[in-house]
Amino acid sequence: MAPSIPDTVQNILNFGLDLTHQECLSTDTFPKHSPIKFQDKHLDENYILKQVVSLPGTELLTGLLNFANELLESVDEFPKPSLPALVTHRYPAVDLNADTIAKYYQNSISEACCYLASHLFLHSKATSWCNELSWRQSGDSEVRPFPRDWNRARVERRLSEEYFVAHKWSLVHIRDSPSVPIDSLTPIEQNSRKYLSNCSEWQTELAVWEVFACTVASDYLFDSIRNIARKSTEEKMIFLWNRPHTQEFNIKHMPYKRYSDAIPTLWTLPHDSLNFGAECPEASECNEGTSQRRPRTQPIDIRPLDSMDRENVEIENNPSDIAVWGQDYLQRAWARAVDIDATFIILHRGTTEIICIRHRASQTLFVSEIIDTSVKYYGKLQIALYAAILKDRVERQEIWEREHPSKSNVTSQKKRSFDQVEPETHSCSRKRLRSNSLSLDSSQAAPISTLSLKERCKKLELAIVNLDYSWHRSTIPSMFVRRNFDGRAYLRPLSLRPSYPLESCLRINVKSWIGGGASGHAHRGILYIGSDDKRCEDVVVKFGRDDHSRQSMRHESKVYEYLAQAKVKSVPHFYGLFEDIENKDSPYILITSYAGESLAVSWKRGRAMIPKSQHPTYLRSLAEIHAAGIHHRDLRAPNVVIDKDGKVTLIDFDIARLYVTGRQRKHERKRMLNLLNGKSVDYDRTSFRDGFHCDDCSPGICHEASGWDSEEEEVVRARSEPPHIKNYKSLYLLN
């Protein structure tokens, strides 16, 4: 016989959020979105939502409520004393901005849901309350100060965005919750707990909540989301998918095992909607980002990217304008869900809510009707939702373990490796190695005549760049054209030919991120010529996207050109400076050979002191640069690198000067000795034993004063179409 449900639990089950009497004081400023940026184009396909389907009428709600009833019936007795987390009914005092809404939801319903869902789904026979869930802001969501180089408009845009949408909230599985005695678990609960604890350690986020301010604008937004779902389902309108604007939303990729979709249940997907195309044959083995079925239709061509620039679109607060943004917010929520591998996405704005279910294989989002949060069964619905989220995670883990029986024994070993930052090597997952025949380990690469490869590269004008690391997985490469140096300045690129034979192009696969600084972000990659996969070079590709970094990179390139002419050996080989041909914000890439690990990295590994016997090698490298007349001016541990054969190389010449005095040489020599002895000396506080403060060594960024004339920024006209590459198709297949 079903137990009597205590009043406190009844109160939660019958709880409805009541914000209707509140004034929505928030301004209705609708945040603008950034245009699609370079890195968006190279986003892993899995991050892109491709279809939206409306969940029919009350099916989802009925399914969830029935599920809650089943769970309630399975309880013999509710623990006493009563629930520790009581519903507080605290209304937001002043303003219903996104953060207030989130806090209100947390105080009023989520805490109780966490207790009840844990109890009902994970240990319904336990004699005391034990919570294993928490609804909270996720770790990397703290408000951080805006970067100093952001202009006022950009800061204001971000602020209005934050006012409208709360920082990341999600449902989290608490790992160190008090344990429940095993004999008070049913066999099903024991299984659930086993599978839940087998999920990788850091992957505790279970579902995505996008919380919006309670404003008229967000009301329109919810309507527009429903309309998108309705139109694409009932009127069979094509959902024109778009790439999430990663730069503004700062997606942070965490490597993890990706799971397949759970077996559909009543509250997940209606059965007739699961009629998708054939499954990717490799899906069961896929480990990273590929457990999807092939999209049914060819993806639409996203070029020209410029046409998607909505930066300048003025959005008024009326429904037809805001409809445009429904899709953007769905994309954003989808991308967040991909990042933590969540199935459930909840869009919440205080008075209303939409529950979405993500189907990985078909990249489809199932969107519920708009739920009124003041209804009497809202509490029950939320508890069922939390329990369904748990059930889904457990089921998917079960599927994973069934399909990967041997691997579950070595999870702990694997977990550690997933946790690590991407190494500075070409180590890729099994899958990636298989799917990407270009990712050769340099040690396995066929012996090559590096000289001839380098010589050949000099003449090649076009670089085809693919990104394949973190959340980047290019479907379409970017084309970069060489900027030629006439001995004094960088010339405008020659007009592009309509067609290039593949053999006349450099091909670069960017494999990992090394570091970022003032003049751009450095990545490791592999360089090939044309379709030849046997001869490759390990390179560093530095991307610079803003004006400052473009200027720095032009300057640095000139120094490298100069050093190459002076036949200086202690710098990396310079392959050239290239400019993106199709994007308006036109990144530059500067390509050099990979020269090994920096002193900073060996310091991190605990090897701070360089043995005295090796000091002359370092000092000789520095002397060679000085002898060529170059004053480095940024001699720090990250800029001194050494390869496995012991060759010392100096890098990062973005603030170097083409003139060096005797005193400056002496100071840089001292600085180098300090570095070799494990002493990091900050440039702004450069002082030597005699207390002398060295202005000559202070970095500064004035490139004009560096021995070359300043150069006007020349932007390559963005082309709507890249040039035709002969045999380009074969290139696609390779990538």
Ligand SMILES: Nc1ncnc2c1ncn2[C@@H]1O[C@H](COP(=O)(O)OP(=O)(O)OP(=O)(O)O)[C@@H](O)[C@H]1O
């Ligand atoms: N050719 C190379 N070989 C090996 N490592 C490299 C090479 N180029 C860059 N790196 C690594 O990448 C990091 C960032 O590169 P770099 O210093 O050129 O960028 P930056 O934007 O100029 O940074 P900074 O703020 O130090 O000036 C370096 O600290 C170095 O460790």
